[in-house]
Amino acid sequence: xxxxxxxxxxxxxxxxxxxxxxxxxxxxxxxxxxxxxxxxxxxxxxxxxxxxxxxxxxxxxxxxxxxxxxxxxxxxxxxxxxxxxxxxxxxxxxxxxxxxxxxxxxxxxxxxxxxxxxxxxxxxxxxxxxxxxxxxxxxxxxxxxxxxxxxxxxxxxxxxxxxxxxxxxxxxxxxxxxxxxxxxxxxxxxxxxxxxxxxxxxxxxxxxxxxxxxxxxxxxxxxxxxxxxxxxxxxxxxxxxxxxxxxxxxxxxxxxxxxxxxxxxxxxxxxxxxxxxxxxxxxxxxxxxxxxxxxxxxxxxxxxxxxxxxxxx
Numbered sequence: 176x177x178x179x180x181x182x183x184x185x186x187x188x189x190x191x192x193x194x195x196x197x198x199x200x201x202x203x204x205x206x207x208x209x210x211x212x213x214x215x216x217x218x219x220x221x222x223x224x225x226x227x228x229x230x231x232x233x234x235x236x237x238x239x240x241x242x243x244x245x246x247x248x249x250x251x252x253x254x255x256x257x258x259x260x261x262x263x264x265x266x267x268x269x270x271x272x273x274x275x276x277x278x279x280x281x282x283x284x285x286x287x288x289x290x291x292x293x294x295x296x297x298x299x300x301x302x303x304x305x306x307x308x309x310x311x312x313x314x315x316x317x318x319x320x321x322x323x324x325x326x327x328x329x330x331x332x333x334x335x336x337x338x339x340x341x342x343x344x345x346x347x348x349x350x351x352x353x354x355x356x357x358x359x360x361x362x363x364x365x366x367x368x369x370x371x372x373x374x375x376x377x378x379x380x381x382x383x384x385x386x387x388x389x390x391x392x393x394x395x396x397x398x399x400x401x402x403x404x405x406x407x408x409x410x411x412x413x414x415x416x417x418x419x420x421x422x423x424x425x426x427x428x429x430x431x432x433x434x435x436x437x438x439x440x441x442x443x444x445x446x447x448x449x450x451x452x453x454x455x456x457x458x459x460x461x462x463x464x465x466x467x468x469x470x471x472x473x474x475x476x477x478x479x480x481x482x483x484x485x486x487x488x
Contacts, residue, residue, distance in 0.1 A: 183236075184427045185219050204243035209258070212244055216259045224279055227261045232337070278337070280319045288314060302344035309350050309358065315341075316359045325435070327361050377420055384421040385428075388437055 182203055190197050193214065195206050220228065220237075230241060230252045241252050253263040276298050277285075285292050288311060290301050305311040320328055320338070333339065345355055356363040426434035
């Protein structure tokens, strides 16, 4: 399990497609050379846009790519574009916002709701110019934002993909992120607090998760879940952090749909019971067995009192 900081599932799929084992990577961009970089541009970078993206649009998600490209092949990012058969991005001659400020998903949204982006003075003017607010913002949430994670995306995810200013604009029309999500017909849940942890701990989480999946897939029937009060001692991390890295690993290995299904089967992190002031997390028996194997401490509850009512947080 190689998950260097920022590595995406698309990158892992690309590496396997081109017969490069991620296990051999010493860093995220260790695989880069000229021919691979050209293929990466054509297969991963360009398809995310309907135009040639400028480096400014990529630097937050492809950090280190440009420097490694220069070191490994002598190419700049614009030279890579030329080598790939495209022309570097240049500003469009419009008085207002430029075409390259928008994503492909935004253009699809504009087409669906008859918004002429050429008349916008700033990228998000359509939010405050909405004649029936927050009608367009709700539609944008459903059509563009919700599909980002096939669920309600947390604000940090939206910032990573360049939609940070959208929050400021919805505030101008009297909405918060929570109120907008609720008006769109979904349930807002605050993000689980997670930690940044060293690579060796990430590797251990990945190994535990893969061992659990292997055991889970060998079962004839779905193993029953048990309630535990989790205390991850040897890793010294909280359960939310473990869950985040475990889910990311499964999505990278098995794809988004299957990865989420496996994670939800092993770790129902949204379901808790309040017993004596302690959160008892519903976790699959297979995963708890692997916690034991790796000396991760937890307290198993022999029974749950029937008078206690479950709650969702």
